[in-house]
Amino acid sequence: MKSFASALGPRILLDESSVLDIGGCFVNDVDIAPGRAIPDDGDPRIDHSLEGFLFTCGPDHIRHPDQIAGETDGRAYPLHGSFSSHPAEITFWEMQGEDAECHAHVPVVTADGGRVLLERHWRIDSATGEVCLQDRVTNTGDKPIARVHMYHMNIGAWLFDDAVHLSGAMFEDGQMPWNFGPEPGSVFCVPAAREGEAWAEVALGPIAAIGGSTLKVRFRTDTLPYLQIWRNQKAPAHVLGIEPVSHRLASRSELAGTGELQWLQPGESADYALRFAFT
Structure with missing residues (x-):
């Protein structure tokens, strides 16, 4: 892990x-990441990714495993797709100026034999403390791949008290x-895009x-038009996820x-693009 920070922000x-x-x-x-307070879905890649604050789902599949079309041996797309466990090549790293900035390339081989290049750009604005992520996913293979993408932002829910709320224009009552829904956990997914607005915003707090x-959290709605919210309090899990996503x-x-x-x-x-700050 490489520590990344600017004068202001996380x-x-x-x-x-x-x-x-x-x-x-x-x-x-x-540290607000959930660590080991997560469910075990039987995939060590996702186990590793899920214990962090943000991991990326895709580029060939999102959510739970599903069969690869046309395969006769029962092979499936893995849990949350193929991104996790692919190493990144850092091409630019700067923390000496006011802002922190990083660029990386991540070549990915998908579960169905496709090839993708993820070009990733991280920046922390030292004036506002906002963390900005820009991603470009390019199909570098010779066959089509599904355009699916999700960001999982996972927070250890043991940090929350009864004053903590989710808020955003995409929720029916704002x-x-x-700790919505039945115990010990719940999930829902709602349209996040609003007419005339290129970005959606959801807030969690005060913590x-x-x-x-x-x-x-703000995210582009042209390619991430939905927001999924997930929580799991079935011991040892104690986590809440904010998840901008490409599909319902x-x-x-x-x-x-x-x-x-x-x-x-x-x-x-x-x-795809996502930004977050603690205010």
Whole structure:
């Protein structure tokens, strides 16, 4: 893990061994990543990624495993796709100026034999403390791949008290308690895009355990038009996830059947972006 920080904002640990995702995320010296307070889905790649603050799902598949079309041996796309565990090549690293900035390339081999290049750009604005992520996914193979993408932002829910709420224009009443739904866990997915707005925002807080700060997350809605929220309090898990995502909560076959599953042709790219700050 490489420590990445600017004069203002969180200190994050970038994981060179897995797509340059975020492991620890320190706010007021408190690591808000869930660590081992996560469910075990039987995939060590995802186990490693899920214990960090942010990991990236895709580029060939999102959510739970599904069969690869046309395969006769029962092979499936892995849990949350193929990104996790692909090492990153850092091409630029700068923490000497006011802002912190990092660029990386991540070549990825997908479960169905495709090839993808992830071009990743991290920046922390020293004036605002906002962490900015820009991703470009390019199909470098010779066959189409599904254009699917999700960011999992995982927070240790033991940090929360009853004052912590989720808020955003995509919620029916504008806000809800963090421990929504039936116990010991729940998940929902809602449209996040609003007419005339290129970015959506969701907030979680105030979190007394980190000095009363509120986590504010913004993401591009042209390629991430949905927001999924997930929580799991089935011991030993104690985690909440904020998850901007490319598609609604449905099986791959259903999305394909309705025409919602889009494709990246060889040479084509898709851009994704996410920003977060503690205010």
